[in-house]
Amino acid sequence: MAINYTALHDFYRGKTVLVTGHTGFKGSWLSIWLHSMGARVIGYSLDPLSSKDNFVLAGGNELIKDIRADVRDLNTLTAVINEEKPDIVLHLAAQALVISSYREPVDTYASNIMGTVNLLEACRLNEMKRSIVVVTSDKCYENKEWVFPYRESDPMGGHDPYSSSKGAAELVTASYRNSFLCAAKGSQQRVATARAGNVIGGGDWALNRLIPDCVRAMESDSPLMLRNPGSTRPWQHVLEPLSGYLLLAMKNYQQEGFSEAWNFGPGLSGTFTVQEVVEKFYKLTGRGEWMQDGIPEFHEAKLLALDISKTFNLLGWQPTLNFEQMLKLTAEWYDNYNKTFSVLELCKKQIHYFESNAC
Numbered sequence: 001m002a003i004n005y006t007a008l009h010d011f012y013r014g015k016t017v018l019v020t021g022h023t024g025f026k027g028s029w030l031s032i033w034l035h036s037m038g039a040r041v042i043g044y045s046l047d048p049l050s051s052k053d054n055f056v057l058a059g060g061n062e063l064i065k066d067i068r069a070d071v072r073d074l075n076t077l078t079a080v081i082n083e084e085k086p087d088i089v090l091h092l093a094a095q096a097l098v099i100s101s102y103r104e105p106v107d108t109y110a111s112n113i114m115g116t117v118n119l120l121e122a123c124r125l126n127e128m129k130r131s132i133v134v135v136t137s138d139k140c141y142e143n144k145e146w147v148f149p150y151r152e153s154d155p156m157g158g159h160d161p162y163s164s165s166k167g168a169a170e171l172v173t174a175s176y177r178n179s180f181l182c183a184a185k186g187s188q189q190r191v192a193t194a195r196a197g198n199v200i201g202g203g204d205w206a207l208n209r210l211i212p213d214c215v216r217a218m219e220s221d222s223p224l225m226l227r228n229p230g231s232t233r234p235w236q237h238v239l240e241p242l243s244g245y246l247l248l249a250m251k252n253y254q255q256e257g258f259s260e261a262w263n264f265g266p267g268l269s270g271t272f273t274v275q276e277v278v279e280k281f282y283k284l285t286g287r288g289e290w291m292q293d294g295i296p297e298f299h300e301a302k303l304l305a306l307d308i309s310k311t312f313n314l315l316g317w318q319p320t321l322n323f324e325q326m327l328k329l330t331a332e333w334y335d336n337y338n339k340t341f342s343v344l345e346l347c348k349k350q351i352h353y354f355e356s357n358a359c
Helices: 005-012 025-037 074-084 098-103 105-124 161-179 210-219 239-254 274-285 309-315 323-336 343-358
Strands: 016-020 040-045 065-068 088-091 130-135 189-196 198-200 224-226 232-237 261-264 271-273 290-292
Touching: 005 025, 005 239, 016 025, 016 074, 025 040, 025 239, 025 343, 040 074, 074 105, 088 105, 088 239, 098 105, 098 161, 105 130, 105 161, 105 189, 130 239, 161 189, 189 239, 198 210, 198 323, 210 224, 210 274, 210 323, 224 274, 232 239, 232 274, 232 323, 239 261, 239 309, 239 343, 261 309, 271 274, 274 290, 274 323, 323 343
Parallel strands: 016 040, 016 088, 040 065, 088 130, 130 189, 189 261, 198 232, 224 290
Antiparallel strands: 232 271
């Protein structure tokens, strides 16, 4: 079962797509991909974190309409949706780091919960046929630290502020779906949520995230300090969940039956420890070493896996890349971002490889 990328390109060509969080890691790749499909992309986000971010190096501001604003600002967000009238809304804007959420819980809750409320309210106030996908996280589930993968019907939870904010965003979205954004309430809008595993790929420089920490350690010729080398996560390349978001948004636009929650992960075969990811990445790059970083300062889940059987059977999505391919693409970006004549072409090359591999 593979995505029909010809049909996907045909669908997005000429569509107006709003991407919140477009300057971020996942948002930048999504914006580039949509632009290559011929979509009219409207980006709504805060500034990139650094001059080395994928959005900056790829010249994303020249590809799309680049609006710098905050999802916590309901008036501005409403004005943009009223003016642009997007057919598709992909909501990625968030405070996306567990460690940062411990240090800045109020900002995390404001961005991830009220940002989602504002996005859905702005859409509610601009009624038209529209597909909305709210991206949350695999960490939205009540983590029982067991070996069983979590299903979409499992309860929401979250030990840390980030995880609980994503669980809350799921509840907010379900409430808006049931109360306003559904055919039963006279709306032409349909809203779904997407829960993805740990995502890696080129152009991510966030602090306290595994691959960026690996690269920073390599570039400074120092050992990587690992907090939890034995923790398991459902690792996947950034293009994997993005392909799922694009497919979900399309099907949600075209017909009923997709306005609910969906898991996007590598399946149990793609669940690896932090140590396994680091050692394979360093083997591919030819350098780097790691050390245990003592007792972690904050609590982080040790076991986490996603059940993707619903997404496979009902949405028609499955992972494309294996463990080595995922890490090879990631290593290729970081090996070449400061050597290549065009980071945009590097990204497009990897997107083409991904689509071709899926087919």
